[in-house]
Every structure is written in C-alpha cells, then in structure tokens.
Amino acid sequence: MDARPLVAAKTGIGHYVYNVLEQLSEIDSDNEYFLYSHLPVPGELPAFYRRIRSAGSARSHLWMQSQLPFWLIEDKIDLFWGGGYAAPLVTPLLRRWKTVVTVHDLVYRHYPETMPWVRSAHMRWGLPLYMGAADRVIADSVNTANDIATFHRRLFKKVTVIPLAAGRQYFASLPDDAVRTVLTRYGLSAGYLLFV
Numbered sequence: 001m002d003a004r005p006l007v008a009a010k011t012g013i014g015h016y017v018y019n020v021l022e023q024l025s026e027i028d029s030d031n032e033y034f035l036y037s038h039l040p041v042p043g044e045l046p047a048f049y050r051r052i053r054s055a056g057s058a059r060s061h062l063w064m065q066s067q068l069p070f071w072l073i074e075d076k077i078d079l080f081w082g083g084g085y086a087a088p089l090v091t092p093l094l095r096r097w098k099t100v101v102t103v104h105d106l107v108y109r110h111y112p113e114t115m116p117w118v119r120s121a122h123m124r125w126g127l128p129l130y131m132g133a134a135d136r137v138i139a140d141s142v143n144t145a146n147d148i149a150t151f152h153r154r155l156f157k158k159v160t161v162i163p164l165a166a167g168r169q170y171f172a173s174l175p176d177d178a179v180r181t182v183l184t185r186y187g188l189s190a191g192y193l194l195f196v
Helices: 012-027 060-066 068-074 117-133 142-151 153-158 176-185
Strands: 034-037 051-054 079-082 098-103 136-139 159-161
Touching (some): 060 068, 098 117, 136 153, 142 153
Parallel strands (some): 034 051, 098 136
C-alpha cells in the first residue's frame, strides 16, 4: 500500500487510506500487508501490517518510480494499492504484481485554478499513465467514474465504483434532548436530510 498520504497531517485521502487500513485489520487476517512511503509515517497505525518501509526522500513521485518498484519485487508483493491516484510505472515485463489505483476526482480537469500548477500539471500528465498501468481503477463516486469515461474513455473499462463510507466517529449517538434542541432551533421535523 502507498502510505504517503499518512506522512503529513491527514487530509481527505489520508483519512481514506487510514480508514481502509483500519477496516482491513478487522476483516482480514489471512493476508500480509506492507506499507510503503517516501518518508517515515508518524503516529499510530492499525498494527496488522507486516512491514512499513520508508526511504527518507522528500521527492515522493521520484521515489515511487525509482526505489519503490525494487522494494515491491524484493518483498514479493502480489498486489499494490495506490489510494491517492498514483502507482509505479513499471514495464509489464518486470512487473510481478497487480496494481489498483483509487481516483477520487478529476478536479485538475474541472477546476485547475484551485490547485498549485505543478500538481495540476502532474495530474494531467500522470493520471492517465497511472490508470493505464493499473489492472483496476477504483472511483469513489459515480461522478468520478463518469468523468473518467469523459476524459479517459479508453481506460473506463478498468473502473469499479466503490463509494466511500463514513468514519466511525460519525456514528456516535447523541442524547435525545440534544437532538430535539437542534431540531427545534432550525425548525426541523422528521424527513430532513443534512448534506455537507
């Protein structure tokens, strides 16, 4: 697994990768998991993985294309999952593992001005290559799958939609009186929907 999204303060993709790790640790005791990153991963992780390897390199994309493939061969990996768009670009003659890449959105196509230009350029150039190198592509929404069909039609056959789930912290029950207070404050009754 690509553990790079766990290196810094977690953003959306970091939470996604962490939650997948946490859930896998609860449902799968048959497989061995290896976490790979360009820098050490700080903090607590679900302790079910066999090994975590980090390189100490600040250049994450260069590390992924140069050092990571050798680690995957050395560790005899069967499947590599890139939870944050990217994967090693290795010729099929040398690649001994299957690859799955998760694509969360195509913001770089719709709103490139909201991203640093370097990241937008990397996504425009790199994402088609990463999806092309993958055996399967996970889109976490139907909208993202539709965007892939629009902008990368030849790669759409690899796409499977797997919607995101809410983290456990969002399933905490509130006391009835606290719920009534909020419903009263906003004039809500049964049948409302909150969409954030």
